[in-house]
Amino acid sequence: MTTPAFRDAALIEQSLELFAERCEDPTPLVYERLFAANPAMATLFWRDTNGAIKGEMLSRVFSAILDFVGERRYADLMIGTEMITHEGYDVPREVFATFFATVADTARDTLGPDWTPAIDAAWRSMLSEIDAFARKVPVVAA
Template identity: 65%
Template sequence: MPGEPAFPSAAEIEASLELAAERCEDLTPLVYARMFERHPEMKPHFWRDTDDAIKGEMLSRTFAALLDFVGQRTYADHMILSEMVTHEGYDVPRQVFATFFGFVRDAVREAAGADWTVEFDRAWVELLAQIDDYIAAASAPLLQPS
């Protein structure tokens, strides 16, 4: 229905992000520490980012896309696909690209601390599943052999 968010638990995602922002001035170090721990091969891609400005800008765009994805989806679904393809040009495999959203959730959960709720957790599980489904569908071959 027009005017309604595409994602039923949008309020929980928004509330978790607001709580994290109140508790942590900058989630960038938390997100990227997780990514580099899980995918150390990605760290050399950021050799020029000595002040975390590039990482911070990427995370800011991710937050904006997540809020649009749980909201009206005016651009986020297309942006995710576009960024996935762009990152392949930077030698970031789609599988690694797809894991980034989970690192964001983990950092938000850490920042929320004891105030992380079951509802936040359920909403993020569903959000990550929808993003994974979207990425998987976008990654499927456009033409199937007949």
């Protein structure tokens, strides 16, 4: 077995497993939270008449988190390329990276007391690592 890219990978995996067990469809919860903090982002999903795009994006974000903490075969590159792609959707870079924290906050609310201090610390540390990656993504001229 390969060493995970992130020291506390097991805690992140465990929290996401619990989140999936406790919440059959996290999509509405995550996006309600995102749109409450950033109302302008809601209109960008104008093509998403049945929620499929939001669901697909969230599932890709879950997979990216698991890859980022585990084998890290693609997640670091994906975060960079999607950040640039999303500028084309009018998602500012600062907002793009907050999506991971929105997922964390939603999982924390769903898990209640099972969101332990160790899980919380693992997420904080992973989010700051993702932020560091995001800050290094070069600016691409339009």
